[in-house]
Amino acid sequence: MNLSIISQARRSSFPTLLFSLLPVLLFGTVLSFWEFVVWYTDYPKSILPRPSAIALAIFDNWDLLTSNIIPTASVALGGFLIATLVGLTLSLLMAYSTWTKDALYPNIVGFQIVPKIAWAPLFVLWLGIEFQSRLGFAVFISIFPIIISMTAGLKNTDPTLIRLCDSLTATKLQTLFLVRFPFALPYLISAMKMSITLAMIGVIVGEFITSQEGLGFLILVAFGKLETDLMLASVLFLCAVGLFFYSIIAFASYRLEIWFGNKK
Amino acid sequence: MCDGLSMLDQATSRSDAYVHADGVQKIFNPGPKQTLAVDGIDCRVKEGEFVSLLGPSGCGKSTLLMMIAGLETPTKGGVFVGGAPMQKPREDIGLMFQDSTLLPWKSSIENVMFPIRILRRDRKEYEEKAKELLKRVGLDQFLDKKPAQLSGGMRQRVAICRALIYDPDVLLMDEPFSALDAITRDEMNQVLMNLWQDFKKTGLFVTHSIREAVFLSDRVLVMSARPGTIIEDLEVPFPRPRDFSLVETPEFNEICGYLRGKIDAQH
Ligand SMILES: Nc1ncnc2c1ncn2[C@@H]1O[C@H](COP(=O)(O)OP(=O)(O)O)[C@@H](O)[C@H]1O
Ligand SMILES: [Mg+2]
Numbered sequence: 087m088n089l090s091i092i093s094q095a096r097r098s099s100f101p102t103l104l105f106s107l108l109p110v111l112l113f114g115t116v117l118s119f120w121e122f123v124v125w126y127t128d129y130p131k132s133i134l135p136r137p138s139a140i141a142l143a144i145f146d147n148w149d150l151l152t153s154n155i156i157p158t159a160s161v162a163l164g165g166f167l168i169a170t171l172v173g174l175t176l177s178l179l180m181a182y183s184t185w186t187k188d189a190l191y192p193n194i195v196g197f198q199i200v201p202k203i204a205w206a207p208l209f210v211l212w213l214g215i216e217f218q219s220r221l222g223f224a225v226f227i228s229i230f231p232i233i234i235s236m237t238a239g240l241k242n243t244d245p246t247l248i249r250l251c252d253s254l255t256a257t258k259l260q261t262l263f264l265v266r267f268p269f270a271l272p273y274l275i276s277a278m279k280m281s282i283t284l285a286m287i288g289v290i291v292g293e294f295i296t297s298q299e300g301l302g303f304l305i306l307v308a309f310g311k312l313e314t315d316l317m318l319a320s321v322l323f324l325c326a327v328g329l330f331f332y333s334i335i336a337f338a339s340y341r342l343e344i345w346f347g348n349k350k
Numbered sequence: 351m352c353d354g355l356s357m358l359d360q361a362t363s364r365s366d367a368y369v370h371a372d373g374v375q376k377i378f379n380p381g382p383k384q385t386l387a388v389d390g391i392d393c394r395v396k397e398g399e400f401v402s403l404l405g406p407s408g409c410g411k412s413t414l415l416m417m418i419a420g421l422e423t424p425t426k427g428g429v430f431v432g433g434a435p436m437q438k439p440r441e442d443i444g445l446m447f448q449d450s451t452l453l454p455w456k457s458s459i460e461n462v463m464f465p466i467r468i469l470r471r472d473r474k475e476y477e478e479k480a481k482e483l484l485k486r487v488g489l490d491q492f493l494d495k496k497p498a499q500l501s502g503g504m505r506q507r508v509a510i511c512r513a514l515i516y517d518p519d520v521l522l523m524d525e526p527f528s529a530l531d532a533i534t535r536d537e538m539n540q541v542l543m544n545l546w547q548d549f550k551k552t553g554l555f556v557t558h559s560i561r562e563a564v565f566l567s568d569r570v571l572v573m574s575a576r577p578g579t580i581i582e583d584l585e586v587p588f589p590r591p592r593d594f595s596l597v598e599t600p601e602f603n604e605i606c607g608y609l610r611g612k613i614d615a616q617h
Contacts, residue, residue: 246447253419253445254468254516255438264467268455346454347496 135315140322143315150304151323158289158300159327161217165224166285166331170278172225173232181240182262191237198230206291220292227288228281232274239273240266272346275339282331290324301327367394367430368552369418369520374427375577376413387413389577391427393554395520395569400546400553402563404609405573406616411556414578415522418554419443431520441469444518444551446526450505452497458484458508459493465516476515483511486548487541503534507541514549523555527562539565540594547591560606560613561597572612582612 117137123129124136131139144151180187206223213219243266251261293302301320308316343349371393378385388410395401403411416422418429420436420443429436431443452461462480466473484493487507497505506526513521527535539562546553546566557563563570564586572582586605588596596602 244449244451246449247451247453249416249421250445250447250451251468252421253439253443254465255441256468260468264464265453268453347498348454 132312132314135318139315140318143313143319144322147316147319151301151319154299154301154304154320155323155327157217157297158286158293158302158324159331161220161292161300162224162282162285162289162327163331165221165288166228166278166282168221169225169229169281169285170232170274173229173277173281174236174274177233177236177240178262178267180237181266182258187237194230194233198234202227202230203287203291206288206295209292210296215296220289220297223292224285224288228284231277231280231284235273235277235280236270239270242273243269271342272339275335275342278335279332279339282335283328286324286328286331366396368397368399368432369393369395369554370430371414371418371424372428372430374414374417374424374429376410376417376422377425378413380425386577388579390579391573393571393580395552395554397519397552398550399568400555400566401569401571402555402557402567403571403573404557404560404563404613405578406575406613407558409573409576410578411573412524415445415524415554415556418520419445419522441516442519444513444516444521446506446509446513446521446523448525448528450497450502450509452505452508452512454497457494457496458489458500458511461497461508462511462515464512469516471516480511480515483514484508486545487511501534502530503538506530506538510542510545514545514551518551520552520554523553525556525558528558535559535562536594542566543590543592543594560609564602564605564609565592565594565597570609572609574616581616582609584609 121136121138124134135143176190180190205226209219209223209226213222240262247265247269248261251265256264289300290302290305293300294306297303301324304320305317308314308320340349371391374391375389376387378387391410391414393401393403393414403414405411413422417424418431418436420429420439423437431440453464456464459477459480462484463473463476466476466480481490481493484490484507487510489504489507489511492500492504497508500508509526527538530538543566555563555566567586570582570584570586571580572584573579574581584605588602
């Protein structure tokens with residue numbers, strides 16, 4: 087009995103280790119393969135530089151790259167936060183007042199279907215070539231998941247629980263804030279994961295159009311000079327920024343699970 | 351003469367029926383596709399009495415309970431609780447459901463205190479009582495545990511405490527133990543029986559289990575299939591407090607057998 091437990095533990099620990107290493111192994115294999123093929127075929131660096139060349143570009147352009155993180159990251163974060171706050175307020179308002187929801191929600195869903203990237207040049211036209219247009223566009227592009235997901239979450243509260251609140255003579259506002267809102271928080275978190283990614287896309291698109299700063303701008307500059315290694319280095323930095331934001335939200339999601347008592 | 355008698359009859363019934371569903375009917379979605387959920391139900395529960403409602407599923411038991419709670423409006427007839435007509439939910443009525451409907455992010459004690467928060471009553475005044483109640487149902491070690499860390503039976507115990515904390519006069523219970531396993535269910539029956547001994551509420555209890563109904567109740571009502579009407583009204587004579595060993599006695603099983611016959615006769 088005891089022995090079988092031990093051998094089971096032994097059997098299961100090896101695959102666990104393997105599973106956590108698997109993505110790293112795959113990544114490493116692809117990089118090595120890439121490095122090897124480009125080296126072997128002597129492929130033009132301006133089209134596909136080797137991974138080692140990209141690493142070198144990061145090293146050579148370290149100050150340039152790092153100084154361009156802030157303009158991109160801060161506008162993306164700002165846009166994301168505004169979108170979250172405004173989106174949340176709107177969904178709460180719509181959950182509270184059917185009247186508001188009837189008027190607003192079909193319009194929001196309709197707008198959601200429109201390809202939003204197409205609006206980017208208009209934002210430049212309306213808000214200028216400074217950060218405001220990028221911020222505005224980031225808010226615009228990242229607010230929809232918040233509203234739609236949060237509205238679904240607020241609607242999905244267990245109807246029996248709503249009955250319980252009603253039977254306790256709870257006001258509409260009490261039910262909304264003490265029950266429906268907390269229950270919808272997991273929806274908010276998963277919408278935020280989507281939203282931060284969209285905010286990043288919004289800022290980069292904005293930078294492509296007009297900007298004189300930021301990682302998106304750096305990509306365009308490098309593109310103009312056919313410095314493909316710097317382009318890829320900038321993309322890598324964008325990935326890092328995105329990953330950083332994403333992991334903060336993932337951590338919030340983890341805390342939420344604990345708060346819900348699902349994890350100890 | 352006849353009129354006088356019926357008036358007298360009404361007067362006495364009104365005075366001793368604390369909960370009175372008076373000829374209620376409920377039609378959902380009136381129109382060509384309407385559902386007649388219950389029709390012409392007359393149901394009276396005296397003050398301090400515990401009455402069970404037995405009936406096939408879909409016969410309108412929950413609908414009747416919701417009308418009594420003021421959460422649904424009857425399409426015909428009226429509901430009176432404590433002599434006053436029910437028009438909207440009132441804080442002198444408590445509810446329990448099949449699902450414990452606890453808030454997952456709140457601990458047992460916070461869940462029990464939830465009605466106090468909603469009703470904006472003084473928190474300090476009730477905190478001791480909440481602890482007392484949880485102790486009473488054997489959860490003193492679990493005050494700070496969240497629902498996910500409790501078993502199904504424990505969650506329903508918390509739900510009972512939550513229904514009792516704000517001291518409603520009437521407790522309406524809609525199959526509160528139906529989702530529990532047989533052993534836990536028997537335990538919960540004993541827990542509820544003991545609590546009833548102390549709190550002396552007026553209770554209306556919906557269940558599918560004949561045994562549970564007979565064990566807990568002063569009176570058992572049997573409802574017909576939809577549209578539900580009451581087809582049997584039976585007093586349960588056993589003295590209180592009852593111990594669960596009662597269910598082994600021939601007298602107990604005779605009553606169960608009689609009710610089973612009434613229910614089976616409908617099919
Ligand atoms: N909100 C509702 N809208 C429409 N039909 C309903 C609603 N609630 C209950 N019903 C119908 O009324 C009937 C009685 O339901 P219910 O009271 O839940 O039965 P029970 O609790 O006895 O199982 C069922 O046929 C059910 O489908
Ligand atoms: Mg029911």
